[in-house]
Amino acid sequence: MNAQGTDSGVTASSNSPERYYTYGYLDEQTKRMIRRAILKAVAIPGYQVPFGSREMPVPYGWGTGGIQLTAAIIGPDDVYKCIDQGADDTTNAVSIRRFFAKVADVATTENTAEATIIQSRHRIPEHPLKDGQIMVFQVPQPEPLRGLEPREMETRAMHAYEEYGLQYVSLYENVSAFGRIAATAGYPVMVDERYLMSPSPIPKFDNPKLHNSQALMLFGAGREKRIYAIPPHTTVRSLDFEDYPFETQKWEESCALCAADDSYLDEVVLDDQGQRMFVCSDSHYCSERRAQGFRGPMAGHELVGQDKDAGQ
Amino acid sequence: MAYVAVKGGERAISNAHALLEEARRGDPSVPELLVNQVREQLSLSVDRVMAEGSCYDRDLAALAIKQSAGDVAEATFLIRAYRTTLPRFGFSKPVETAAMAVRRRISAAFKDIPGGQILGATFDYTHRLLDFKLAAEGADPVAPAPQALEPMVHPLPTISSVFSHENLLEQEARFDGDDEPFDLTREPMSFPAGRDQRLQALARGDEGFLLSLAYSSQRGWGSTHPLCGEIRMGEVPVEFIPDELGFPIEIADITLTECIMLSGFAGSAERAPQYTRGYGLTFGHNERKTMSMAIVDRALRARELGEEVEAPCQDEEFVLYHSDNVEASGFVQHLKLPHYVDFQADLLFLRKLRAEFFDKKATAEAITALQPEPAE
Numbered sequence: 140m141n142a143q144g145t146d147s148g149v150t151a152s153s154n155s156p157e158r159y160y161t162y163g164y165l166d167e168q169t170k171r172m173i174r175r176a177i178l179k180a181v182a183i184p185g186y187q188v189p190f191g192s193r194e195m196p197v198p199y200g201w202g203t204g205g206i207q208l209t210a211a212i213i214g215p216d217d218v219y220k221c222i223d224q225g226a227d228d229t230t231n232a233v234s235i236r237r238f239f240a241k242v243a244d245v246a247t248t249e250n251t252a253e254a255t256i257i258q259s260r261h262r263i264p265e266h267p268l269k270d271g272q273i274m275v276f277q278v279p280q281p282e283p284l285r286g287l288e289p290r291e292m293e294t295r296a297m298h299a300y301e302e303y304g305l306q307y308v309s310l311y312e313n314v315s316a317f318g319r320i321a322a323t324a325g326y327p328v329m330v331d332e333r334y335l336m337s338p339s340p341i342p343k344f345d346n347p348k349l350h351n352s353q354a355l356m357l358f359g360a361g362r363e364k365r366i367y368a369i370p371p372h373t374t375v376r377s378l379d380f381e382d383y384p385f386e387t388q389k390w391e392e393s394c395a396l397c398a399a400d401d402s403y404l405d406e407v408v409l410d411d412q413g414q415r416m417f418v419c420s421d422s423h424y425c426s427e428r429r430a431q432g433f434r435g436p437m438a439g440h441e442l443v444g445q446d447k448d449a450g451q
Numbered sequence: 452m453a454y455v456a457v458k459g460g461e462r463a464i465s466n467a468h469a470l471l472e473e474a475r476r477g478d479p480s481v482p483e484l485l486v487n488q489v490r491e492q493l494s495l496s497v498d499r500v501m502a503e504g505s506c507y508d509r510d511l512a513a514l515a516i517k518q519s520a521g522d523v524a525e526a527t528f529l530i531r532a533y534r535t536t537l538p539r540f541g542f543s544k545p546v547e548t549a550a551m552a553v554r555r556r557i558s559a560a561f562k563d564i565p566g567g568q569i570l571g572a573t574f575d576y577t578h579r580l581l582d583f584k585l586a587a588e589g590a591d592p593v594a595p596a597p598q599a600l601e602p603m604v605h606p607l608p609t610i611s612s613v614f615s616h617e618n619l620l621e622q623e624a625r626f627d628g629d630d631e632p633f634d635l636t637r638e639p640m641s642f643p644a645g646r647d648q649r650l651q652a653l654a655r656g657d658e659g660f661l662l663s664l665a666y667s668s669q670r671g672w673g674s675t676h677p678l679c680g681e682i683r684m685g686e687v688p689v690e691f692i693p694d695e696l697g698f699p700i701e702i703a704d705i706t707l708t709e710c711i712m713l714s715g716f717a718g719s720a721e722r723a724p725q726y727t728r729g730y731g732l733t734f735g736h737n738e739r740k741t742m743s744m745a746i747v748d749r750a751l752r753a754r755e756l757g758e759e760v761e762a763p764c765q766d767e768e769f770v771l772y773h774s775d776n777v778e779a780s781g782f783v784q785h786l787k788l789p790h791y792v793d794f795q796a797d798l799l800f801l802r803k804l805r806a807e808f809f810d811k812k813a814t815a816e817a818i819t820a821l822q823p824e825p826a827e
Contacts, residue, residue, distance in 0.1 A: 160536055189639040194531040199778045200785030224792045231788050233461050261792045279785070290768055292642050317804060323796035342796040362778045364639035388799055405791045406798065420792055 163210040164242040169193055173211035173366070177357060180368035185330030186298070187281050192364040202235055203361025205258045205277035209239060212273065212357075213256060219245045220254035225262035225403065225420035232260070249423045261324070263345040265402045265424040268354035270371065276339045278360040281367060283327045283337040303335050306378065314383050323388070329376045330369055338375075344387045344403045349375040392417040395437035397428035475520045489513035498706070498735025499523055503776060504530030505636065505655045507705050507734050524657075528777050535636070542632055544690040544699055548709045548732070550606045551685040555736075558610055559679040560713060565608040571684065610681035610711055620680075620713065620726040644767050649751055654733055656774030658740040664764040665743035668750050673762025675749045677729065680711040684736050708737050712745040719757055727756065 161167060169191075176190040195203040213219065219239050223232035227249040235258065236247050248254050251266040258275040268274065284294045287305050297303070306327060313321040320326075326343035330336045338349060339358060349356060349369055356369040369375060379385035393400040395407075395416035402424055404417040416437045419425035429438070476483070490497055490513035500512040504527045512530060519525035555571025558564040614620035624646060633647040635655075640648065653661065668674055686706055690699040710731035718724035729749025731741035746764075753765040763769050773779060 164536075166536065166538065189641070191637045191639060193636075194528075194535040194777060196532045198528065198784060199781030200783075201781060201788065203781075224789045228460055229789050230460075230464055233464060237461075260788070261790070279782070291772075292768070318807070321800065323800045324793040340793050342792055344796070362782055388796060390799075403792065404795070406795055420795075 160242060162243060163213055164195075164238075165193065165207065165210045170211045173207055176366045177208070177211065177368065180357070180366050181355070181370050183334070184369055184373050185334030185336040185367060187365040187367045189364055190366050192361045195361065197234070197238070199362035200279060201231060202258070202260060202277040204359025204363075204366070205260070205275045205361075206235060206238070206359075207361055208275045208357050208359040208366065209256055209258050210243070212275075213239065213243045213245060215244055217243075217245050217255045218253055219243075219247050219256050219258070220249060220251065221247070221258045222262060222264070222422075223260040224405070225259075225264070225424075226422040228422060250427075251421075251423055261340050261342075262403070262420060263341055263348045265399075265419070265421045266427075268348070268352055270353045272354040274352075274354050274356045276341075276356065276358045278337070278339045278358045278365075279362075280325075281337060281358065281360040281363050281365040283325075283335050298334060301333065306335060310378060310380070314380070320379065320383060320385075326385075327378050329378060331373050332376070335378075336367065336369075336375075342388060342403060343377065343385070346375070346377045346385070347387065351375075390417060393435065394419045394425060394428075395435045397425045397433045397438075398435040399425065399428055399433070475518070484517055486510065486513045486517055489516050495736060496521070496523055496526075498733075498737050499658060499740070500526045500530055501735050502733040502737050502740065503527040503655055503657065504534065506530050506534040507703070524776050524780050528780070531777050539634075539637070541691070541694075542634075543702070544692065546687045546689060546705075546707065548683065548687060548707065549609050549612075551683055551687050551707070551709075552605070553603065553607045553683055553685040555685070556607055556681065556683040557679075558681045560610065560681075561613065564610065564613060564681075566604040569603065569607075607683070609683075610713075614726070618723075618725065621716075621728060623728075640771060642768055642771075643754075644771055649767065649771065650730065650732070650748065652771045652774055653731070653744045653748060656744070657776035657779065658737070658743070660774050660776070660779075661743040661747055662739060664750075664770060665746035668746055668762065668764045673750050673753070673765040675712070675714040675729065675746060677712040677714050677746050677749065679742065680713040680728070682708070682710045682738060682741065684708040684738070706735050708733050708735065708741040710738075710741040710745040712742070712749055714749045716756060727752070 163170065165173070172191055176188045180186065180188045192204065192207060195206050197203060197206065209219070219236065220227070221232045221236040221239070223229040226232065227236075239245055240247050251257065251264040252269070254272065256273050256275060257264065257268075258277070260277040263274065282291070282294050284297055284306060287309055288294050288297070297305070310320050310322075313319065322343065324342045325337055325340040326346055328336050328338050328346060328349060338346060351372050351374065352369065353371050355371055358367045358369075360366070377385040388403070390400075390404050392404065394402060394404060396418050399419055402419045402421055405420045406415055406417055408415050418435075419428075487510075490509050493513075493516065494509075496516055497509055497512045500515055500523060501507055501509065503523075504512065504515070506512075508530075511533065512526065515526035515529040516523070519529060553569060553571075555573065556566070556569045558568065611620060611623055633645055633651065635648060635651040640652070644652070669677070684706070686704045688701045689703045689705055691702045692699045708731075712729040712731070713726045714729055716722075716725055716727045727749065729745040729747070729752070731743070731745030731748065733741050733744065747770060750762070750764040751767050751770060753760050754767075758765070760766055
């Protein structure tokens, strides 16, 4: 983004003669190169395809991989949703959504069911995804084994030989140290019983949504220059042991605003006296429920203030 | 609404950017800095931004420095994000630094090297005393520096030419011109890295990172015992062969800094002992960076020369994956982005562990309390 951060500068609308950049920001050759990488990734579920990642106008680590994926697949008929931590109104999600509204002239939405492309950092929406939708994940570290082996040459060989013993040893070490598998977000999965894959730092709560999903899941790591994918209806298994089975996070509380007891909750600290509330991390899911008339214990509370979505 | 305030919002972003503009401009009663002032009077910042931004354009680099309020890493990022949208026509012919129009050339290897030691414009040998005259505005224009009585030798002989009759120094690696060179801006890093990939990554790598690595090597963490064979800085023409012409045309004159570090090599069964070289080359006048690059380049040849890889500066994955400041700065600073979801997952885990800890402790204490006091 330019320093002004407003509509002056970067791009004019697509039909304006002073448009500086091609549709979707990236030049056509780059988009073609990325689409080829996507096709390869879809053909080999869970395999990390190296690609010639470009510098984007947002910093590395802020969604450059996801942005390049979206830029390569988006078209004027798409409806684009962008979330960060599950919410549509977090600063970076707002910035990326504005970017595509500007450079790809697409309709944007907060409604999960309405979107054709959903770009996300750290969450999968609660509303089940359907056939024809594409999830685009922003990935900081595509290599699930990186924490165990820093060298790329080694980890590539480990994937090639399906040599995942080190990963299981590490999980076993967790069990002996903590009495359970310690991974809480970015919990490693086995895709199509072949490639070990990092689901990106989504909470393990979201892992089951990857399994046999109707939607195509694309993962982009801009800085690390890797693309990988889970095609629809693919087996995705979260690693575990027979006696220490995989389980997801659970809360004793339900959402303070919409009373949901089946969604991932964020903890919102209300003061420094220990007061807190738990609310849905998926902001659209929460507001949809409130529109349907669900009311949590804190809805309308003075600390929460007037609920902007109430009664819509 | 407290809850929304936590989550940001569009208006907050716009307002923050407006405030950034105001902060960049500073006190409006002070005249605005012009891009050409940056280009002419902050030329070494411009050179660094061009080098690390991998884009030779003094005006754009100056604009980026102005826009980033002098933050060189931010300016580099602006240049990179711009250059990535430019079409790539092909690659130029290799530039001939031996034919450079030299403005500065020194060698630490010989007291007098053919063509002489040309000091040029340098901070070396200045006393680093603040010059308060510069604080006074509208000071007298700088008097032109005196001119030499005789013209410089051209082309200026290189350190390689001095050694050439004895083969004491390994031959320069020559590019044969047929193979397409590796292009780091179009292809991801791959290992083991070829010389072209390594030098590209170092040439646009962060000066501070390379400086510290070179320094660590000097202090014994993968020492190459470097000796500065030659540093030269000046202008070279860039030649390009357009497909539709089929012969080279000159498209630009660019300023380059080049450094050749000599480093000992004891020889092996197949290879006679001789000096090896570490190579540094950057856009603009960037001596500190170029020297650091040459030391690190030589250190990274450890495997090729059969030396043991023990120190960070010799490890190509370590050096090449971490030298890019646009990547590094983005990823370090992405920690400012919200991490509520992962943090919540972590909190749940930590609370569970703590609950277990206190449960166990309570049980242990209860058992201790039940046991009878040992008899005296």
